[in-house]
Amino acid sequence: MDWGKNNVNAGPLPEMKEICIDHFVGKDLESTAFFLSHAHTDHTVGLETEAFLERLKEPGIKLYCQAITPILLGDFERYLGGEAGIEKLVRCGKLVPLDAEKTVEIEIPAKPSSYFVELTLLPAGHCPGSVMFLFESGSKRILHTGDCRISVDDLKVMRHLHVGPLSSGHVKSIDHLFVDSTFCSKSAEVFPDRRIAFEEAINYVRNHLKRGDKYYIKLKFAARFAHEYIIQELFKVFRHKVHVNKNRFMIYEQIPGLRDCVTLSPSTPFHLCDKTECFCGKETLTVRLSSMWYTKAQAETRSPIMKKGSFLTVCYSMHSSLTEIAKMIDYLKPVAVTPVVKPNGCSMQEVQEALISLCGWRFEYEDYQSGKSHLITEDSLSCDKSPRPLDGNEDAEECCISLPKRAKIDESNSKWNYCFTPSPTKSASSSRENSQEIIADGLDFSTLDNNPGTSKVVNNLKHTWRKQDFHENHGF
Numbered sequence: 001m002d003w004g005k006n007n008v009n010a011g012p013l014p015e016m017k018e019i020c021i022d023h024f025v026g027k028d029l030e031s032t033a034f035f036l037s038h039a040h041t042d043h044t045v046g047l048e049t050e051a052f053l054e055r056l057k058e059p060g061i062k063l064y065c066q067a068i069t070p071i072l073l074g075d076f077e078r079y080l081g082g083e084a085g086i087e088k089l090v091r092c093g094k095l096v097p098l099d100a101e102k103t104v105e106i107e108i109p110a111k112p113s114s115y116f117v118e119l120t121l122l123p124a125g126h127c128p129g130s131v132m133f134l135f136e137s138g139s140k141r142i143l144h145t146g147d148c149r150i151s152v153d154d155l156k157v158m159r160h161l162h163v164g165p166l167s168s169g170h171v172k173s174i175d176h177l178f179v180d181s182t183f184c185s186k187s188a189e190v191f192p193d194r195r196i197a198f199e200e201a202i203n204y205v206r207n208h209l210k211r212g213d214k215y216y217i218k219l220k221f222a223a224r225f226a227h228e229y230i231i232q233e234l235f236k237v238f239r240h241k242v243h244v245n246k247n248r249f250m251i252y253e254q255i256p257g258l259r260d261c262v263t264l265s266p267s268t269p270f271h272l273c274d275k276t277e278c279f280c281g282k283e284t285l286t287v288r289l290s291s292m293w294y295t296k297a298q299a300e301t302r303s304p305i306m307k308k309g310s311f312l313t314v315c316y317s318m319h320s321s322l323t324e325i326a327k328m329i330d331y332l333k334p335v336a337v338t339p340v341v342k343p344n345g346c347s348m349q350e351v352q353e354a355l356i357s358l359c360g361w362r363f364e365y366e367d368y369q370s371g372k373s374h375l376i377t378e379d380s381l382s383c384d385k386s387p388r389p390l391d392g393n394e395d396a397e398e399c400c401i402s403l404p405k406r407a408k409i410d411e412s413n414s415k416w417n418y419c420f421t422p423s424p425t426k427s428a429s430s431s432r433e434n435s436q437e438i439i440a441d442g443l444d445f446s447t448l449d450n451n452p453g454t455s456k457v458v459n460n461l462k463h464t465w466r467k468q469d470f471h472e473n474h475g476f
Contacts, residue, residue, distance in 0.1 A: 037146025068129030181339030326358035
């Protein structure tokens with residue numbers, strides 16, 4: 001499968017071509033600072049190649065991501081040399097894991113001279129470790145969402161998107177917004193609130209379990225790592241851990257907020273596994289979390305839940321709906337907007353039309369895939385078409401207030417080279433206790449996307465590596 005082919009506007013930022021996001025092959029390797037928004041296959045294209053590892057060998061070249069992402073990447077042997085290779089890259093400072101909602105200043109290698117940008121990772125609500133990237137440099141401010149499920153209510157409590165106190169409501173000016181356009185489609189104009197969908201599903205699950213000890217729940221995710229937030233929520237409601245296989249357990253035990261919600265014991269009624277023996281002699285309700293079925297249903301018959309026999313399908317979208325995307329644009333008021341994803345079976349012109357049908361804010365539309373750039377107005381578009389969403393895998397203004405000076409990453413610090421330590425020098429951003437938690441659709445994603453404890457997981461790694469060994473063995 002040609003993973004990533006729909007992420008047509010992934011790659012280097014046009015304003016800062018040295019910065020490359022979610023695409024790591026071909027001419028994009030000419031960039032010097034690489035960023036991975038999350039660990040889904042369509043955003044990791046190139047991480048499996050020798051060419052990218054060779055590029056990382058060069059002085060100053062680094063890959064940045066949120067601290068959970070290297071843990072998940074370690075489950076894919078083909079990426080960055082597998083778990084052992086990832087550990088080495090982290091210890092050498094070539095793979096740089098960062099915490100969300102902390103601003104750091106990083107150096108971007110460039111000719112004739114390097115420059116610095118302030119970088120903030122913001123929770124994207126897509127999957128564990130998924131983040132949006134906020135770049136601030138001089139007079140430029142760029143927000144790249146990666147894949148996201150974000151509402152305006154989420155944006156309103158992100159203090160790094162605002163000037164002064166959140167209560168002031170002063171949104172920073174955004175010069176360019178690169179937005180997840182997976183569901184820029186009339187068929188996905190509205191998705192149900194994830195809290196509502198979850199609560200309806202809970203009622204079915206509760207009624208099923210009440211029937212006796214032989215009644216079990218089997219969870220089905222849309223991707224290998226996708227809906228881990230649900231594991232937490234189920235544990236909170238039922239106080240039963242979820243049975244997972246050994247490989248997944250080893251991943252989850254490294255992630256604060258998940259390690260206490262999973263077990264290797266098959267005696268629990270909740271299972272995220274494919275072991276047939278776990279369900280032998282049991283009455284099993286399979287709960288599938290998805291959203292594609294919802295986009296294909298008739299609008300008048302849509303429900304957050306679809307129950308057929310022993311299968312319960314829950315509309316739990318990992319991507320923003322068309323309405324949520326439009327509201328994001330209207331709230332942030334960016335000068336320019338670039339849709340990152342081209343849904344299957346449609347043109348980027350149709351993506352434009354879907355956006356203009358709901359956006360009140362007028363913006364410069366930038367589509368680098370087709371080379372088009374123009375101001376969107378009502379007169380420039382006809383709104384009688386809308387694209388189709390992706391098929392198959394679903395992964396598949398400024399006020400006169402001075403901003404605080406940010407702390408630079410101190411890469412000479414030995415601790416930085418040997419463990420996940422995103423802030424070896426004190427961050428100038430205010431502390432976690434002074435910020436508000438990010439609550440998406442009423443579900444608390446902060447424990448997975450924004451847990452500072454995650455950045456210390458390498459302290460407990462099985463392997464111990466010496467920095468000089470890594471340089472000798474890999475040519476660094």
